[in-house]
Every structure is written in structure tokens, then in C-alpha cells.
Amino acid sequence: MxxxxxxxxxxxxxxxxxxxxxxxxxxxxxxxxxxxxxxxxxxxxxxxxxxxxxxxxxxxxxxxxxxxxxxxxxxxxxxxxxxxxxxxxxxxxxxxxxxxxxxxxxxxxxxxxPSIVDRSPLLIAISSGGQSPVLARLLRAQLETMIPAAYARLAAMAGNFRNQVKQHFTHPEKRRIFWEKALQGRFAAMVLAGKDRAAQDYLLQSLQQEKDEPPQGEVYLVGAGPGNPDLLTFRAMRLMQQADVVVYDRLVSPAILDMVRRDATRIYAGKERNRHTLAQESINQLLVRLAQEGQRVLRLKGGDPFIFGRGGEEIETLAAHRIPFQVVPGITAASGVAAYAGIPLTHRDYAQSCIFVTGHLKNNSIDLDWPHLARPNQTIVIYMGLLGLPVLCQQLIAHGLPDSTPAAIIQQGTTQKQRIVTGTLHTLPGLAEDAHLTPPTLIIVGEVVKLHENLAWFEPVLDAENAPANILALDPETKQPLE
CATH class of the missing domain: 3.40.50.720 (NAD(P)-binding Rossmann-like Domain)
Structure with a gap:
């Protein structure tokens, strides 16, 4: 900033x-x-x-x-x-x-x-930091059409009731919840429709019906998607703005974390391979404790919480303690990263089925159903398989897949730091090592990888001078690393 x-x-x-x-x-x-x-x-x-x-x-x-x-x-x-x-x-x-x-x-x-959208007392300022005033002006024009002039009356009316609400609720969190419901519900709709008197009566009635008691805690289990903030769901965004506390994993990108309510408490849970800031059981109990304290807890997980995200374990614990919870699916890495890499997971000419597996390496081996994986006309998507990539490729070849089977590994897919390395089961481990890839990565094995060359549409823009040391900038035309 x-x-x-x-x-x-x-x-x-x-x-x-x-x-x-x-x-x-x-x-x-x-x-x-x-x-x-x-x-x-x-x-x-x-x-x-x-x-x-x-x-x-x-x-x-x-x-x-x-x-x-x-x-x-x-x-x-x-x-x-x-x-x-x-x-x-x-x-x-x-x-x-x-x-x-x-x-x-x-x-x-x-x-x-800045460029200003004036709905006094509501003001919205848009700035490009002096870099592109025209862009700021165009964004202002868009917002002008999206925000009715009646928002000025809505803000003023809320201001008139502010002291009454403050006196009614002794718990600040309860006030915030009340206003969130009012400004997203029937009260706001009445004001925007020009029914100001009815809106005032409705708000006063709603306030009188609310008890001054500590708010009930709740947990929002939200999938943050594969990394690109544009892929968040509307529901995820809404709950991210309501949460009092966010417990987030390493795979949640800073750009997405910045979209959480700014005054929410942030707790880093880690979840990096072999180095967890908090053990899973500790995370489960943390969610319970925070909710029992009356907090609205956002459990923010990369990808989808129910696909290799251990979200099921967390809500099992919440259910056992009778903690209210909601689950918001996210775009899992398999679909998001594959789409941005131009690799359809299924295609009637190449693959009629797709299977997701996790590639964690344990004691230099991976315990998977290799005969089931090494089938023709099937796409294999492997999560968390960078370290075990040589073993994965060796085992798939050993159990029947040709060593010429196309394979790809994608680093930080859907983001501006996306990198794609393609090869075969025989060549991919060496190519990945030469490229100095780092997690998070996704591996795709199958004939569909052939389509990448013609279907790749996403062109991340990397600054070669400022890119991290372990990330190579790619030439936008040749897709080769820049010197």
C-alpha cells in the first residue's frame, strides 16, 4: 500500500x-x-x-x-x-x-x-496512487451505477439510530451483528425502496426484539480456492467480512487474507509438510474454544475444505460440542489449476474418468492403489506430490502405464506466479528438479496433458527482476524461462 x-x-x-x-x-x-x-x-x-x-x-x-x-x-x-x-x-x-x-x-x-463516490455521509474514495487517474475515474463510474443515491439516506438513518443501538447492547459484538443483519436485510430494502417511515418503525421494532446477551459463537469453514482471489465465492466473501477471528493455513494467499475483515484477529495454523504450527487436534479444539467464547470464527483453508483439507475432521469436533457451523465449498486445486493450465481433466477423446489422490511421501514410499491408478483413459490428479514425484512416476510405470505417458506439474496455479512444466512419466522428475519448483504444486498425469500446448490461455505476467529467487520468469511468447 x-x-x-x-x-x-x-x-x-x-x-x-x-x-x-x-x-x-x-x-x-x-x-x-x-x-x-x-x-x-x-x-x-x-x-x-x-x-x-x-x-x-x-x-x-x-x-x-x-x-x-x-x-x-x-x-x-x-x-x-x-x-x-x-x-x-x-x-x-x-x-x-x-x-x-x-x-x-x-x-x-x-x-x-482520489476519485470520489459521494453518498454523504457515505463516501467512497478510489485511488491508483497517481499511476492511472483514468482507471480510478472509470472505477468510480462503475461504482456510481452500482450504488444507488438512496444509500445516502440509508447511512444517515443508521447514524440516527446509532446511539439507541449502542445503549441497547452492552456487547460490542452484538451491536455489529445487529447492524450487519439490518443493513443486509429488510430494513435496507425498505430505505432503498423509498419507504423511510416504515423502515424506521421496522428497525425500532427489530431492536426491541433483540435481547442484550452475549452473541452465540459460530464457525465458518470456508474454502479459499487455489490462490486467485477472483475465484472466491460470493458467500465466502460475505462470511469473510463477518468473522471476528480467522484461523488460516499456509496455502491461503496474502491477497485473499487481505479480503478478510481488517479488524478480525488472525491466527496462523501453518499446515506445511512436516512442520505444522498447530497440530490438527489443536486446531479442532481452538475452533471449539473460540466459538464457545461467542466469536464468529472463519476457518479459511486453501482449495476446498472437503478435498484433502481435513475439513470433515474439524466439523466432526464442532458437531460433538454442538457448535453451530457452516461449510462453504471452494474451487479445489484440481479443477482450478487444471483450468488455468489449459488441461481438461476429462475429454471424450482422451480420458473418461478422473481420480484425485494425495502424494505424501512417507519413509521414501507412497502407499497408493497403483493398479487402480495405472489404468488407460484416466486422468490422475496428485495433490502434494512434489517431493515424491520420482516415486510416483516410477510406480505408475511399474504398474503398467507407458513411460511416455504425458504428465505435467503446475506450481502456484491460477496466480501470477503460475509455472507449468510438462513432460512424460520418464522425464518429468528431472524437468521439475531443473526448474527448482517449490510447493504448492499439482501433478496431472494422462493423455489430456497433450492438450495444454493448444489450450493454454492464461499468461501470468512475471517481473523477472523482482520474482522470488526460486521462481523463473517466463517469456510470454515462447513460454521459456527468461535469462
Missing amino acids: DFLPVFLNIKNQACLVVGGGEVATRKAMLLLQAGAHVSIVSPELDAVLNEYLACGKIQHRAEYFQPGHLESIVLVIAATDDRVTNRQVSAAAQQRQIPVNVVDDPELCTFIM
């Missing part, structure tokens, strides 16, 4: 705009809307600013900028077309520790002006 998003209270505060043209006019109007006392420093003013001056809305000093103009100013915007002047304004303001914005020059700014 390059800038800290904040909202400044400049009501009745002295703010300065340096410049008298069209851009300066827009900035002055914005400051006036926020209730500031606005002064303009510029030898000349455009027609609109002259009207504002005549109406007494602004003050004007028909001068070139001098550092003395910053006396008693709390915020300054430089909006001239002279970069020398803009630099002088920035330097003088920073020397006095006054927030300064220089239009279209992020290097000279200590704060930037």
Missing part, C-alpha cells in the same frame, strides 16, 4: 489553492464542498473563480506564490501549469509539515486526491 487512505476533517479550516485556472477551480470546489475556508493565490482567476470571489465563497490574493502564503494553512493544493512553482509550493509545505497535493505530480505530493 503506497498511500494510507484517510478522510480529513477540514470543515471551517483554512485551505490554500495555488493556481487560478480550470484545474484549480475543480480543486477549490471540492474543498468548498468539504466545508473549508478556501483562499486562492494566483495573478489571475478564471470566470468561475471570479464568480465565487464575487459571492464571497473564496478569498483571493492576486500574487505569485510565496512561502508566507502558507501561514495558518492546514492543507494546500498546487494546481498551476508551472512545475517550478509547484515544486516551490511542495517544498515550502513539507518544510512546515502541511499536507500538500500537486496535481498530476505524485512525487511532489504528501497526499493524493
Whole structure:
């Protein structure tokens, strides 16, 4: 995050705009809307600013900028077309520790002006950190169409009831739950439909029916998918915003974790091979304890919690302790990673069945039903098999699959760090070792791997200079590692 998003209270505060043209006019109007006392420093003013001056809305000093103009100013915007002047304004303001914005020059700014969706008292600010103002404006336009003007009334009405709700509930968590239900339910629908009086009566009635008692704990067992935040379900997103505590595994990407409610407590459960921060039984008991304390607990797991995720064990423990829980499936790595690699798991010309197995290596061996796996016209998807890849390939060949059977291993599939190595059962172990792959990976074995060359559609963009040491950047055209 390059800038800290904040909202400044400049009501009745002295703010300065340096410049008298069209851009300066827009900035002055914005400051006036926020209730500031606005002064303009510029030898000349455009027609609109002259009207504002005549109406007494602004003050004007028909001068070139001098550092003395910053006396008693709390915020300054430089909006001239002279970069020398803009630099002088920035330097003088920073020397006095006054927030300064220089239009279209992020290097000279200590704060930037976002695009704004105004549903006062609800405000939404969108910023690209000065990198692409047009993109921020386009996003604002999308949000303008998605957020009805009635949201202003909804926010104001909620504000009017805030003290009543605060006095009714002694438990802060209970207040938050009440508002979440109200703002996602019938109360909000009534306001958006223009039925304000009925909405007020309904909210008051709902409040009177709620008891002031500690909230009941609950656990949300949520699949976070294979790594790409865009693949989260709507329900997963909603519960991620409601949780008081999140217990998450190593496979949950930082981008997804950032989408959890910001003030939720985060507990890392690890689950890395042979190095668990918390043992599974400890995780089970942790979920029980947190729920019994009245917390809404988000158990966030990579992929799908019911496919090699041990989610069944966790909810068995919850059920035994009569803890309420919900399960939200996630896109499992098999389907997500295969789709992004351009490898259909089934295809009528190549494979009529698909089997999922885990490839954990134990005592240098893997205990699988090899004859059942080594069948023709079948796709094998192997989770957690990087370390045991040589053994997997050897055993599949030994039990009847030709050593020329196509095979692929995909690292960090669906993300911008996705890498795909293809070969055969004979060559894949060596190719994977040469590529220095690291977990998480997924292995796909079967004739469908042949389709990757023609069906690969996802092109991750890797910065070769900034990529992690164990990740090779790929040329977008040749798909070969960059030197």
C-alpha cells in the first residue's frame, strides 16, 4: 500500500489553492464542498473563480506564490501549469509539515486526491496512487451505477439510530451483528425502496426484539480456492467480512487474507509438510474454544475444505460440542489449476474418468492403489506430490502405464506466479528438479496433458527482476524461462 487512505476533517479550516485556472477551480470546489475556508493565490482567476470571489465563497490574493502564503494553512493544493512553482509550493509545505497535493505530480505530493463516490455521509474514495487517474475515474463510474443515491439516506438513518443501538447492547459484538443483519436485510430494502417511515418503525421494532446477551459463537469453514482471489465465492466473501477471528493455513494467499475483515484477529495454523504450527487436534479444539467464547470464527483453508483439507475432521469436533457451523465449498486445486493450465481433466477423446489422490511421501514410499491408478483413459490428479514425484512416476510405470505417458506439474496455479512444466512419466522428475519448483504444486498425469500446448490461455505476467529467487520468469511468447 503506497498511500494510507484517510478522510480529513477540514470543515471551517483554512485551505490554500495555488493556481487560478480550470484545474484549480475543480480543486477549490471540492474543498468548498468539504466545508473549508478556501483562499486562492494566483495573478489571475478564471470566470468561475471570479464568480465565487464575487459571492464571497473564496478569498483571493492576486500574487505569485510565496512561502508566507502558507501561514495558518492546514492543507494546500498546487494546481498551476508551472512545475517550478509547484515544486516551490511542495517544498515550502513539507518544510512546515502541511499536507500538500500537486496535481498530476505524485512525487511532489504528501497526499493524493482520489476519485470520489459521494453518498454523504457515505463516501467512497478510489485511488491508483497517481499511476492511472483514468482507471480510478472509470472505477468510480462503475461504482456510481452500482450504488444507488438512496444509500445516502440509508447511512444517515443508521447514524440516527446509532446511539439507541449502542445503549441497547452492552456487547460490542452484538451491536455489529445487529447492524450487519439490518443493513443486509429488510430494513435496507425498505430505505432503498423509498419507504423511510416504515423502515424506521421496522428497525425500532427489530431492536426491541433483540435481547442484550452475549452473541452465540459460530464457525465458518470456508474454502479459499487455489490462490486467485477472483475465484472466491460470493458467500465466502460475505462470511469473510463477518468473522471476528480467522484461523488460516499456509496455502491461503496474502491477497485473499487481505479480503478478510481488517479488524478480525488472525491466527496462523501453518499446515506445511512436516512442520505444522498447530497440530490438527489443536486446531479442532481452538475452533471449539473460540466459538464457545461467542466469536464468529472463519476457518479459511486453501482449495476446498472437503478435498484433502481435513475439513470433515474439524466439523466432526464442532458437531460433538454442538457448535453451530457452516461449510462453504471452494474451487479445489484440481479443477482450478487444471483450468488455468489449459488441461481438461476429462475429454471424450482422451480420458473418461478422473481420480484425485494425495502424494505424501512417507519413509521414501507412497502407499497408493497403483493398479487402480495405472489404468488407460484416466486422468490422475496428485495433490502434494512434489517431493515424491520420482516415486510416483516410477510406480505408475511399474504398474503398467507407458513411460511416455504425458504428465505435467503446475506450481502456484491460477496466480501470477503460475509455472507449468510438462513432460512424460520418464522425464518429468528431472524437468521439475531443473526448474527448482517449490510447493504448492499439482501433478496431472494422462493423455489430456497433450492438450495444454493448444489450450493454454492464461499468461501470468512475471517481473523477472523482482520474482522470488526460486521462481523463473517466463517469456510470454515462447513460454521459456527468461535469462
